[in-house]
Amino acid sequence: MGTEIVELARQAGPYLTAAVGAYGGAVLVRAEDAAADATANLGRRILQAVFRRGGAAEQAALEGAVQDAAEDPEDADAAAALRQQLKRALREDAELREELAALLPARAAGSVIITASGERSIAAHTITTAITGDGHRSGE
Template sequence: MSVDAVQLAQDLTPYATTAITAYGAAVLARVESDAADATVSFGQRILRRLTGRDTPDTEATAEQEALANAVTELAATPDDADLAAVLRVQIRRLLAAHPDIAADIAGWTRPAAPTTVTITTSGERSPAVQTNYGTIHTGDSTP
């Protein structure tokens, strides 16, 4: 199975970036928990596979080391678009150099694509929440 490394890198980078933003430099070492967001968990899985941390008995390749360095740099400054682009390039290089890894990851089922949520509130003491499963009390006049 031939995999388009450029397209796959483009598709995987948002998941990897989301995981890096959520966990910073610890993203490569952090253990998945059941409560972890599916997108972050998938991003962690991608990064573990790409960096070879899913098979600790093997020596990391130069491409895997370069990718791990890109992860560390982006974790230090997660809002830096240039470092996110470097991450995408490193993912693309690694996938092109290791078609077996590319084919493996290409076969994985992906969760919904990462999205950005914007929540706006207005008015005195207005709560701002993304999801609420109960009552929100703001004080004073609450019966």
């Protein structure tokens, strides 16, 4: 069961990051946003499912982790703390594990998830050249 929880948390990680990036600290109470991409909306649904099933202490811990991740989206420690809250909730709730497994897209063996989140983000499995920024002129 431990590897199932780790795998679910690993799979959910990019969705959580995208949701916090799109919605900020309000992700736990925000309704689905047609303007947000599917990745952010799935992350929002995952976080809300975890929040809904927790008691007051678990909800407060999750809110704190979400707020930390929202304040500094580039902070790997904040993202890890958020995943840790997810793992804790998954360990304690078999029904939540089933709910999240159903929410997450099925992955084929060896498949890769690529997520871009944030202004001027680029997502690609293999990339040769990518230029983001203002004032770039081709051929320079």
